[in-house]
Amino acid sequence: MNRQFKLAARPIGMPKESDFSLVQAPMPAPGDGQVLAKSLYLSVDPYMRGRITGIRTYADPVNIGDVMQGGTVGQVMESKAAGFAPGDYVTGFWGWQEYATADAKTLQKLDPKLAPISTALGVLGMPGMTAYFGFLDICQPKPGETVLVSGAAGAVGSLVGQIAKIKGCRVVGIAGTDDKVEWMSKELGFDAGFNYKTTSDYSAKLKELCPNGIDCYFDNVGGAITDAVFPLMNVYGRISICGQISQYNLDKPEPGPRILSLVLVKQLKVEGFIVFRFQNKYPEGIKQMAQWLHEGKLKHREEIVEGFENTVKAFIGMLKGDNTGKMLVKIR
Numbered sequence: 001m002n003r004q005f006k007l008a009a010r011p012i013g014m015p016k017e018s019d020f021s022l023v024q025a026p027m028p029a030p031g032d033g034q035v036l037a038k039s040l041y042l043s044v045d046p047y048m049r050g051r052i053t054g055i056r057t058y059a060d061p062v063n064i065g066d067v068m069q070g071g072t073v074g075q076v077m078e079s080k081a082a083g084f085a086p087g088d089y090v091t092g093f094w095g096w097q098e099y100a101t102a103d104a105k106t107l108q109k110l111d112p113k114l115a116p117i118s119t120a121l122g123v124l125g126m127p128g129m130t131a132y133f134g135f136l137d138i139c140q141p142k143p144g145e146t147v148l149v150s151g152a153a154g155a156v157g158s159l160v161g162q163i164a165k166i167k168g169c170r171v172v173g174i175a176g177t178d179d180k181v182e183w184m185s186k187e188l189g190f191d192a193g194f195n196y197k198t199t200s201d202y203s204a205k206l207k208e209l210c211p212n213g214i215d216c217y218f219d220n221v222g223g224a225i226t227d228a229v230f231p232l233m234n235v236y237g238r239i240s241i242c243g244q245i246s247q248y249n250l251d252k253p254e255p256g257p258r259i260l261s262l263v264l265v266k267q268l269k270v271e272g273f274i275v276f277r278f279q280n281k282y283p284e285g286i287k288q289m290a291q292w293l294h295e296g297k298l299k300h301r302e303e304i305v306e307g308f309e310n311t312v313k314a315f316i317g318m319l320k321g322d323n324t325g326k327m328l329v330k331i332r
């Protein structure tokens with residue numbers, strides 16, 4: 001039998017375990033052009049919170065009763081597709097289930113000798129490409145500039161800060177625990193950082209840590225943190241709007257300050273992006289990130305939750321900040 005997590009209810013506020021149901025389904029059989037894959041790692045990501053609200057954003061929502069969507073890494077058990085053989089490692093998007101059939105054209109083969117296969121869901125996968133292109137293409141950082149990153153100890157943010165260091169910038173990170181802030185500065189080489197949960201005046205803290213103002217802001221969180229950043233941006237500053245996780249579990253949007261006058265007088269570039277716009281450039285991004293990893297210039301960390309049955313716990317834990325680096329579920 002195959003085990004699957006299906007969406008059982010649309011969450012109100014922070015998702016609960018009861019919003020998902022763990023069900024048994026018959027083992028699927030591959031058709032022509034398909035493979036049967038066994039899941040080895042599942043990804044839990046912030047965008048999934050958007051997919052279960054029922055509102056179409058840039059992608060179709062997950063319907064009640066559907067298997068939860070998500071990025072996966074697995075091994076081919078049976079193949080009816082040219083170019084794929086049993087034993088091959090692959091990455092795809094078959095969601096929260098232990099086995100799945102997938103069209104070969106939706107899969108990429110992985111070489112475990114080049115990098116651990118789990119990195120296809122992290123540093124060498126979607127979050128890595130988000131950091132690489134979302135920061136470099138949009139912020140266009142220059143050596144000596146001050147770069148601020150929110151959500152800085154997570155999958156995307158921890159990589160953005162390190163890429164900014166590689167590019168010769170001064171990097172300040174914001175995260176939700178003292179341990180995360182220490183990891184960013186001691187292990188990842190960030191120049192400064194603070195814990196937003198124990199800091200009452202973001203504006204004063206940012207002025208202290210960014211005495212020359214902020215040239216580039218990579219925003220993963222939005223809300224009050226981002227409100228405090230705009231007045232401190234330098235003229236011709238660039239803001240990459242990657243995520244707004246502080247808003248994802250709210251029932252109603254929070255009222256915000258009117259910032260467009262600041263965008264005007266400081267001549268800021270503020271640009272949102274969805275990583276898939278860079279899809280045709282992924283090979284370039286993966287090659288560069290892999291090279292930096294091998295050279296020891298880039299570090300990555302994975303927070304591994306063991307056991308398929310703990311997938312929902314891992315997802316909720318990620319939304320609450322349990323992870324340092326990329327949150328993954330390893331299937332036993």
Ligand SMILES: NC(=O)c1ccc[n+]([C@@H]2O[C@H](COP(=O)([O-])OP(=O)(O)OC[C@H]3O[C@@H](n4cnc5c(N)ncnc54)[C@H](OP(=O)(O)O)[C@@H]3O)[C@@H](O)[C@H]2O)c1
Binds near residue numbers: 130152241275322325
């Ligand atoms: N635009 C795109 O194409 C794209 C692609 C991938 C990801 N994203 C976005 O990028 C952001 C980071 O994604 P990720 O995969 O790297 O996740 P992640 O940072 O690894 O995990 C989420 C983190 O968000 C933080 N968080 C939760 N609630 C928060 C709040 N109210 N205020 C501030 N921080 C909060 C938590 O860390 P703390 O302990 O620091 O609170 C948590 O660990 C998300 O907003 C995501 O939606 C966008």
